[in-house]
Each structure stands twice: as structure tokens, then as C-alpha cells.
Amino acid sequence: MGSSADEFSRLRDLLDGTVDVRGVDLPGFGELASASDSSLDATVEHVVHHLARHARGRWMLGGHSMGGKVAALVASRVLRGDAPLTGLAGMVLMAPSPPRPEPMDEERRERMLSWVADGSLSDQDAETFIDQNTAEPLAPAAHERALTDLRRTSPAAWRAWLETGSRVDASAEVGTLDLPVLVLAGTDDADLGAAAQPELLASVYPRARFVALGDTGHMIPLERAAEAAGAIADFVADEVLLGPVVPDDWAALIAGDRVDARVRGILNRRAVPDDRGYAPVVLDLAQLTLLREIADLVVPQDGPAIDIAARVDTQLARGEGDGWRNAELPPDPDAYRAGLDTLARVWPTDPTKRADVLRAAIEGTTDADGPLDAARLQLWLEDVRNDLVRQWLAHPASMALIGYDGFATGGNPIRGYVELRLGRREDWEPVGVGGTVAEGDAA
Incomplete structure (x- = not known):
């Protein structure tokens, strides 16, 4: 809340060559401050659509603070097959808001709501927010980045999260997400810190790796970019880069409209x-x-x-x-x-x-x-x-290896094969299936 994709710029530089970090502005924040709908549902839909355009190969989903709840809802859709996506291999969460209602002091909630009662956050209130959410003063460049993001945040989006989004209980929808997850949290974060996260998230992410960052508040990407980058690199090497990767053309087929949501979810979980x-x-x-x-x-x-x-x-x-x-x-x-x-x-x-x-x-x-x-x-x-x-x-990578695409005969309306014979490959099938036979050649 109050940040933008820019808060991940230092992480992107530090992880260059190891992880390709791509920040996503959420409706009401950053470059999308003028978005008309910044509700939790609209935010989740926005992220799903963004990923459908950009997520390829093996990828992870990240979330900071309110982005943690958003990421959980997106991941649950991917693993159920309800989103047109495949390839999710893990998650990186920083001081994440849990799927259940976020623990927040009500007096502090009301104080933060008062900051946007008459419009955008003032410089003074933005400075107060930064001071309350950091353990030590930010470096000048990081401090200016945080101020810029807070100043341009939509008051409607600020209120939407504090009044509604943070209070939503999405536990039933998210369920249990059985995939590699790294949870970074600061020891000086009041509500979403290192001491609180295992109790908030252990039942949601049974494979979670919890890492406590000392002398760190809530603004982890700006406070402890180097330490976060090191933890992410270790996590990726240890837990994410395991097993085969589904080839791009097969991944596109799984994510496409020929595959039923239930089947896509099964394949995504197997991968x-x-x-x-x-x-x-x-x-x-x-x-x-x-x-x-x-x-x-x-x-x-x-x-x-x-x-x-x-x-x-x-x-x-x-x-x-x-x-x-x-x-x-x-x-x-x-x-x-x-x-x-x-x-x-x-x-x-x-x-x-x-x-x-x-x-x-x-x-x-x-x-x-x-x-x-x-x-x-x-x-x-x-x-x-x-x-x-x-x-x-x-495993869908094995299906690709042997050239089996029989899972792609669903959708609405249901679609199958036009013709089944040796050497006949239909236009929708990946190139690796069957072969091409010229007209008049023996099959």
C-alpha cells in the first residue's frame, strides 16, 4: 500500500542474471494511480491479466505487504486452473498481508484513513508513514522513491485497502498452496513482522521458508534490498530450479482455451x-x-x-x-x-x-x-x-517429451481432433507432436 513497481528496482539490479524481477503496479498506485477500480477483486484480475501477457517459462509470484494477499489469491487461481496461466514454480512474499483479515491496530487504521479524508497524502503524513514503517532511516534515494509513491497514491485505493481489502477473509478461497514459498519479514515490523508470520501463514504455505531480517521494519525492498536479494537467490537455487521445465509451446497450450480449468489445475500442480x-x-x-x-x-x-x-x-x-x-x-x-x-x-x-x-x-x-x-x-x-x-x-514436461497433447480436448465449446492418422498434425498442436506429411506422401 502506497508503493509502486519502482520499490523493486534495487532488487532487480541486485538479482540481475539470477532472477528477472519485474514489478507490477496495482490499481490505485504508481502509474495506475488514476485507475477507477482499486478493489481487491479488481486488483487480482489486473495481476492475472498482466501475467497472462508476460509470464513465460518457469516463474515466481512476488508480493509485498497488501501484495501478499493479492499474490495468494492469484496463486490459488493458477493452481486451481481458473487463470489462463501455467509455470508457477514458487512465491516470494515480503511482510505479506495474510489471506485472512490482516492484524492491524484499529486506532492506527483510523489515523491512516484520516490522512486521505481531504485528498491525497500530505508530505507530513507521508513522512510519518515512512517513519512508522522503517526501523532505520532510508537511504536518500530510497526515501525519495517512497515519498514519490505515497504522494501519487490514489486516496480511494488507500481507503479501499484499509476499509475493505485488509479485512477480507479469503482463507477459504486460497486454501492451502503446496509450493515453494519464501517469506521475508522484519524483526521491527509491528503487525506483519518476523514473529507474527509463521502463525499467520504456516497453514497456508506448508512449504514456506521463513527468514527474519534484523533491524528491519515493513518496507523491506527499500530497507534491506541486499539481504532480501541474497535470501531470494538462495531460495531459488535450493527450491525453485528443480525438475524439468515445460516447453513454451506446451505451456501455451496448457494455458489456452482448449484446456478445461480443472485439467489445467491438475497439470499446474503436477509441474x-x-x-x-x-x-x-x-x-x-x-x-x-x-x-x-x-x-x-x-x-x-x-x-x-x-x-x-x-x-x-x-x-x-x-x-x-x-x-x-x-x-x-x-x-x-x-x-x-x-x-x-x-x-x-x-x-x-x-x-x-x-x-x-x-x-x-x-x-x-x-x-x-x-x-x-x-x-x-x-x-x-x-x-x-x-x-x-x-x-x-x-508430469506435463513428460507429456511434452513423448508428444502427448490429449489433455487439450476440452474448452467451451468442447473441441477435439478433426482427423486422427499417422503423421497428421493439426494446426493447434505444438510442433513437437507427430510430423508433417506432404500431400500425396505415404503416411
């Missing part, structure tokens, strides 16, 4: 980077490690890999599967634990010998002695291979 610190639910850590080594043999992956073993553990925890199991085997969670414990007894530490051991178990000739005998171990490994391949195929 979220895996949790590097994933804690297994059904398996223990040793069992998950062994399943990862089996996965490397069953589904070798070139380049950034999908953690398909962790995804199988999540599948088991949710009680999901392909709808059947062999009658000779116990329920899937028990079968996985028993099968992995059996295989662990003969599993070699030498990676070069593992393929032979796995092949023997698949063929039913293993001499492993454990919870499953050789015959049932062989049956279980059929399910394992099926689950691992299914989890790999489910």
Missing part, C-alpha cells in the same frame, strides 16, 4: 517443483531412498529429474492408485513397506550391481529372504514399475 526436503508419510526414509534408487533404474531421467519416488509415497498416503491390486498382495502401503524391506536385504551398495539385482527380483529368481517371498516380490514389482512410470508420465 510444481518437488520438495527437496520431502518427509515420507507411508514409507520411512530408508525405504524412500531405496525406492528412489529403483526409480532411477525403471525410469532413467536426463537433466533435472522428477522425484517420482516421493510422488508415489504421496500417492500411497492419499490412498490413490490404479484401482486394483493382486489378491496375493496386502494393501498397497503394506505391500510397499514389505517389498522394500525384502529387497533391502539383497540391495547392493555398488550402483553398478543394482540393475542385476532388480532384474532378478522382477524375474522371480531373487534369493531375498524377507516379508515377501520371491513370487510375491515379483508381483509387487509389477505394481511398482507401473506406479513409477505413471508418476513420470503424469
Whole structure:
């Protein structure tokens, strides 16, 4: 509130070459101070439309202060598939307002509302706002930038946030957003500081990394740009740049009007980077490690890999599967634990010998002695291979790799294929699908 895209200019310079930072003016602020509608709903729509024009490849969504609530609402739409977007890989939030009503001292709220009772903020009130929201004096250039933004802020937008936007409870709409999130907060921020953020956001962002910035108030991009940039760079390297990226033409297809919102949401959630610190639910850590080594043999992956073993553990925890199991085997969670414990007894530490051991178990000739005998171990490994391949195929980057675009047959009105035959590629299909056959050539 009271800022603009310009507040991120120092971060943009510091992260150049690591992260491409692009600030977005919100209705009523910065270059959009004259916008007629600065409600929370209009602001979310504005950001979605901006991203639809500019967000490509793998991207993150950032939000500072009131932008935190806006970012949460936008991210929830992306992960549900309700926005024409794909590629969201994480979020960076700075002293964010939570999806639920923002904690704010009512006396301070009324005082801030009084500043725009007769029009725009005065220089004196703008100086007071800066002083109340910083731990130490800003550098001259940052101070002037903050003053400029506050002076041109729309009084209507200022009131809209204090009277309505900050009080909106969007918890039900946002729900739980399971993706990498960095939350930066100052130790000297009164309401949205480092001490308050875990309680406000932990249930919304289960994968959140909370970073406290000492001697910092609420205006983090202006107060602690260097420290924020360092935390962002570390976060991106550790948690965002994991797994494969969906090619641009496939991303455009997923975001387009041929894909139903529900299907787009499923694909967007599948494309979220895996949790590097994933804690297994059904398996223990040793069992998950062994399943990862089996996965490397069953589904070798070139380049950034999908953690398909962790995804199988999540599948088991949710009680999901392909709808059947062999009658000779116990329920899937028990079968996985028993099968992995059996295989662990003969599993070699030498990676070069593992393929032979796995092949023997698949063929039913293993001499492993454990919870499953050789015959049932062989049956279980059929399910394992099926689950691992299914989890790999489910990722939209894998679909692009094999040229599968059958998910793009929805929309309103529903659309499908005009003609299905070998070598026939329709105009809407990405170039990587099928091939081109000249007229008169044999298919």
C-alpha cells in the first residue's frame, strides 16, 4: 500500500542474471494511480491479466505487504486452473498481508484513513508513514522513491485497502498452496513482522521458508534490498530450479482455451517443483531412498529429474492408485513397506550391481529372504514399475517429451481432433507432436 513497481528496482539490479524481477503496479498506485477500480477483486484480475501477457517459462509470484494477499489469491487461481496461466514454480512474499483479515491496530487504521479524508497524502503524513514503517532511516534515494509513491497514491485505493481489502477473509478461497514459498519479514515490523508470520501463514504455505531480517521494519525492498536479494537467490537455487521445465509451446497450450480449468489445475500442480526436503508419510526414509534408487533404474531421467519416488509415497498416503491390486498382495502401503524391506536385504551398495539385482527380483529368481517371498516380490514389482512410470508420465514436461497433447480436448465449446492418422498434425498442436506429411506422401 502506497508503493509502486519502482520499490523493486534495487532488487532487480541486485538479482540481475539470477532472477528477472519485474514489478507490477496495482490499481490505485504508481502509474495506475488514476485507475477507477482499486478493489481487491479488481486488483487480482489486473495481476492475472498482466501475467497472462508476460509470464513465460518457469516463474515466481512476488508480493509485498497488501501484495501478499493479492499474490495468494492469484496463486490459488493458477493452481486451481481458473487463470489462463501455467509455470508457477514458487512465491516470494515480503511482510505479506495474510489471506485472512490482516492484524492491524484499529486506532492506527483510523489515523491512516484520516490522512486521505481531504485528498491525497500530505508530505507530513507521508513522512510519518515512512517513519512508522522503517526501523532505520532510508537511504536518500530510497526515501525519495517512497515519498514519490505515497504522494501519487490514489486516496480511494488507500481507503479501499484499509476499509475493505485488509479485512477480507479469503482463507477459504486460497486454501492451502503446496509450493515453494519464501517469506521475508522484519524483526521491527509491528503487525506483519518476523514473529507474527509463521502463525499467520504456516497453514497456508506448508512449504514456506521463513527468514527474519534484523533491524528491519515493513518496507523491506527499500530497507534491506541486499539481504532480501541474497535470501531470494538462495531460495531459488535450493527450491525453485528443480525438475524439468515445460516447453513454451506446451505451456501455451496448457494455458489456452482448449484446456478445461480443472485439467489445467491438475497439470499446474503436477509441474510444481518437488520438495527437496520431502518427509515420507507411508514409507520411512530408508525405504524412500531405496525406492528412489529403483526409480532411477525403471525410469532413467536426463537433466533435472522428477522425484517420482516421493510422488508415489504421496500417492500411497492419499490412498490413490490404479484401482486394483493382486489378491496375493496386502494393501498397497503394506505391500510397499514389505517389498522394500525384502529387497533391502539383497540391495547392493555398488550402483553398478543394482540393475542385476532388480532384474532378478522382477524375474522371480531373487534369493531375498524377507516379508515377501520371491513370487510375491515379483508381483509387487509389477505394481511398482507401473506406479513409477505413471508418476513420470503424469508430469506435463513428460507429456511434452513423448508428444502427448490429449489433455487439450476440452474448452467451451468442447473441441477435439478433426482427423486422427499417422503423421497428421493439426494446426493447434505444438510442433513437437507427430510430423508433417506432404500431400500425396505415404503416411
